[in-house]
Amino acid sequence: xxxxxxxxxxxxxxxxxxxxxxxxxxxxxxxxxxxxxxxxxxxxxxxxxxxxxxxxxxxxxxxxxxxxxxxxxxxxxxxxxxxxxxxxxxxxxxxxxxxxxxxxxxxxxxxxxxxxxxxxxxxxxxxxxxxxxxxxxxxxxxxxxxxxxxxxxxxxxxxxxxxxxxxxxxxxxxxxxxxxxxxxxxxxxxxxxxxxxxxxxxxxxxxxxxxxxxxxxxxxxxxxxxxxxxxxxxxxxxxxxxxxxxxxxxxxxxx
Amino acid sequence: xxxxxxxxxxxxxxxxxxxxxxxxxxxxxxxxxxxxxxxxxxxxxxxxxxxxxxxxxxxxxxxxxxxxxxxxxxxxxxxxxxxxxxxxxxxxxxxxxxxxxxxxxxxxxxxxxxxxxxxxxxxxxxxxxxxxxxxxxxxxxxxxxxxxxxxxxxxxxxxxxxxxxxxxxxxxxxxxxxxxxxxxxxxxxxxxxxxxxxxxxxxxxxxxxxxxxxxxxxxxxxxxxxxxxxxxxxxxxxxxxxxxxxxxxxxxxxxxxxxxxxxxxxx
Numbered sequence: 001x002x003x004x005x006x007x008x009x010x011x012x013x014x015x016x017x018x019x020x021x022x023x024x025x026x027x028x029x030x031x032x033x034x035x036x037x038x039x040x041x042x043x044x045x046x047x048x049x050x051x052x053x054x055x056x057x058x059x060x061x062x063x064x065x066x067x068x069x070x071x072x073x074x075x076x077x078x079x080x081x082x083x084x085x086x087x088x089x090x091x092x093x094x095x096x097x098x099x100x101x102x103x104x105x106x107x108x109x110x111x112x113x114x115x116x117x118x119x120x121x122x123x124x125x126x127x128x129x130x131x132x133x134x135x136x137x138x139x140x141x142x143x144x145x146x147x148x149x150x151x152x153x154x155x156x157x158x159x160x161x162x163x164x165x166x167x168x169x170x171x172x173x174x175x176x177x178x179x180x181x182x183x184x185x186x187x188x189x190x191x192x193x194x195x196x197x198x199x200x201x202x203x204x205x206x207x208x209x210x211x212x213x214x215x216x217x218x219x220x221x222x223x224x225x226x227x228x229x230x231x232x233x234x235x236x237x238x239x240x241x242x243x244x245x246x247x248x249x250x251x252x253x254x255x
Numbered sequence: 256x257x258x259x260x261x262x263x264x265x266x267x268x269x270x271x272x273x274x275x276x277x278x279x280x281x282x283x284x285x286x287x288x289x290x291x292x293x294x295x296x297x298x299x300x301x302x303x304x305x306x307x308x309x310x311x312x313x314x315x316x317x318x319x320x321x322x323x324x325x326x327x328x329x330x331x332x333x334x335x336x337x338x339x340x341x342x343x344x345x346x347x348x349x350x351x352x353x354x355x356x357x358x359x360x361x362x363x364x365x366x367x368x369x370x371x372x373x374x375x376x377x378x379x380x381x382x383x384x385x386x387x388x389x390x391x392x393x394x395x396x397x398x399x400x401x402x403x404x405x406x407x408x409x410x411x412x413x414x415x416x417x418x419x420x421x422x423x424x425x426x427x428x429x430x431x432x433x434x435x436x437x438x439x440x441x442x443x444x445x446x447x448x449x450x451x452x453x454x455x456x457x458x459x460x461x462x463x464x465x466x467x468x469x470x471x472x473x474x475x476x477x478x479x480x481x482x483x484x485x486x487x488x489x490x491x492x493x494x495x496x497x498x499x500x501x502x503x504x505x506x507x508x509x510x511x512x513x514x515x516x517x518x519x520x521x522x
Contacts, residue, residue: 022429023428023429023432026429026432026433027432027433027436030433030436030437030439030440031436031439033440034436034439034440034445034446035304037440037445037446037450037451038304038308038317038445038446039308040450041446041447041450042308042310042313044308047307047308050307164285164288164289165289166289166290166293167288167289167290167292167293169293169297170293170296170297170299170300171292171293171296173296173300174296174299174300174303179300179303179304179307180300180303180304180306180307181307184303184306184307185303
């Protein structure tokens with residue numbers, strides 16, 4: 001646990017040192033204004049809750065993947081990977097701690113978005129199912145951390161892979177139904193949407209803002225956790241394999 | 256006359272550099288499957304909001320608005336790419352050279368023109384087909400040059416902002432993203448400008464895309480040529496004004512750097 005906490009502290013120092021790390025928290029309120037104004041200008045105040053949730057989900061996804069995705073790659077670029085590997089602590093645990101901090105910070109986007117609605121649009125979006133909302137947020141943050149861990153290993157493989165990072169944003173916002181429910185997408189896309197935890201998270205979170213009782217809540221939350229656990233397992237194994245491989249092949253170098 | 260020829264030569268070299276730099280940023284695979292795919296999906300994302308609203312008019316409004324917005328947003332890459340000159344350590348050499356730095360900087364980020372035009376035209380054709388939005392050839396031949404106008408005029412604003420953050424390198428990406436975010440709200444891409452509070456409607460006029468997009472929407476609504484030409488001319492004038500301000504900003508930056516020695520060799 002000490003290693004995970006050390007990862008948190010290390011990442012806190014990193015994110016507070018560069019404005020780029022705060023990018024999502026700067027741009028998400030602007031996106032909240034866009035979504036809320038689209039709904040308001042179309043006379044659809046009934047969709048304002050959708051508009052409030054979307055920047056939160058986008059903020060969580062973008063921050064986690066773009067910052068956490070770079071954690072290992074940057075360690076390697078700066079020659080820190082080698083020094084860390086020489087210590088007795090688990091590199092995977094340290095990385096999970098660092099990614100966990102980023103995911104936790106990214107949840108601020110939900111609060112920002114709610115405040116934008118309150119201050120600029122004079123709407124306090126109610127949460128009729130607070131417990132379901134809270135559990136769904138925690139489950140989503142867990143799945144997000146696992147997904148980011150998986151991606152962080154993917155990004156280290158080559159710098160050219162990092163050029164595809166852009167493709168991880170809007171395709172996933174569409175398939176993850178962050179603003180428009182996946183039920184409105186063509187039917188043939190459904191299998192793709194259901195393997196992305198974001199599609200389950202966005203549906204449950206939207207339902208928790210609706211007065212109507214939530215159907216199959218437990219099983220839907222379980223699916224988010226299972227998808228997150230699968231990502232953690234894949235990410236954890238990949239980190240271990242990567243470290244074993246570079247230790248055995250002697251590829252570790254200060255370059 | 257020699258001064259003009261020299262300036263044009265500097266502009267030509269900086270443009271050639273810009274184009275070769277694009278090849279270093281993208282391979283054709285990463286451009287298509289990384290960038291173009293992302294742009295198309297972003298426009299689909301916004302057009303889908305029209306589906307959510309159950310309003311075909313909103314689908315077209317958001318689709319066209321976001322094609323134009325992506326064209327202008329793409330050029331905002333000129334803000335960080337202006338900064339790359341500082342990171343490369345070449346800025347002090349440029350300031351020391353006898354030619355004016357504004358010619359270098361006005362040419363060194365033009366690579367985004369081709370990128371922005373190609374991605375926005377591909378997205379326009381592709382996404383209008385997906386959502387069954389009518390775009391007859393007669394309208395497309397007007398809309399595409401208007402997209403180019405939006406791109407060129409957005410470049411003036413982007414290079415100005417690039418010059419502004421030259422002395423604050425850490426803020427290059429923040430400046431670019433905040434500008435895109437503000438444009439998404441005020442220029443009429445997602446929300447009609449008339450829906451915004453009056454002071455913000457006035458503020459929207461300083462963005463060339465506000466007028467360029469109005470010209471595109473007028474074209475698609477079948478408005479007369481005079482109305483389209485007026486909006487396009489206003490777009491060109493606002494863009495030209497930003498280009499002049501950008502040029503002055505670079506000169507001022509260079510002058511201040513020469514005076515107080517604040518331009519160092521890289522970060």
